[in-house]
Amino acid sequence: MNRFGMKAVLAGLVMVFSVTACSDSGSRAREDKNERSENPAARTEGVVLRISDAALIQVDAKPQYNTAEWNFMVQKPGRYDVWLSSLTVDTVQPMFDENVVITAGDSRLDKKPVGDEIVISDNTVKAPWYRADSHMGSIFFSKPGEYQVQVISDKVERYASDLSDLSIDKGTLISSLILKPMVN
Numbered sequence: 065m066n067r068f069g070m071k072a073v074l075a076g077l078v079m080v081f082s083v084t085a086c087s088d089s090g091s092r093a094r095e096d097k098n099e100r101s102e103n104p105a106a107r108t109e110g111v112v113l114r115i116s117d118a119a120l121i122q123v124d125a126k127p128q129y130n131t132a133e134w135n136f137m138v139q140k141p142g143r144y145d146v147w148l149s150s151l152t153v154d155t156v157q158p159m160f161d162e163n164v165v166i167t168a169g170d171s172r173l174d175k176k177p178v179g180d181e182i183v184i185s186d187n188t189v190k191a192p193w194y195r196a197d198s199h200m201g202s203i204f205f206s207k208p209g210e211y212q213v214q215v216i217s218d219k220v221e222r223y224a225s226d227l228s229d230l231s232i233d234k235g236t237l238i239s240s241l242i243l244k245p246m247v248n
Contacts, residue, residue, distance in 0.1 A: 110244035127218035159235035171203035
């Protein structure tokens with residue numbers, strides 16, 4: 065094979081490889097893989113209950129009683145790891161003055177979130193805000209069915225999806241509750 069033929073074959077292989085590597089399904093597979101590996105909520109199977117999807121009760125006179133409530137369908141009974149995801153401007157110490165109360169079924173967790181993980185891969189959160197995930201404990205669902213899940217805290221507040229409209233004076237706001245089935 066002459067040099068021209070060798071160069072043509074090499075150029076053809078490069079073009080085929082480029083087209084194959086840039087196909088939509090390949091890029092989507094890489095996006096899914098990146099999302100699973102970088103997003104703690106997506107790393108293992110679990111359910112994210114977002115404040116934006118919750119029924120809210122806001123008590124102006126006593127904000128410590130603000131409540132977010134969801135109906136959660138349990139397919140497989142067992143123990144679930146509970147993480148509270150917050151937006152914060154202070155990654156060293158999220159600004160929770162009081163404990164957050166989480167109830168689900170017959171379980172009750174009562175703990176002050178400390179920001180166990182700072183999630184920098186969440187591209188929905190823009191500076192000066194950060195996402196801080198706090199491990200709150202675990203809850204047990206004894207049988208399949210629908211359960212009511214509540215979060216009670218002065219940091220329960222509906223906010224716009226555009227965080228640039230959110231005042232940093234808020235300091236910290238709860239964004240979601242993450243329930244991950246534990247291996248029994």
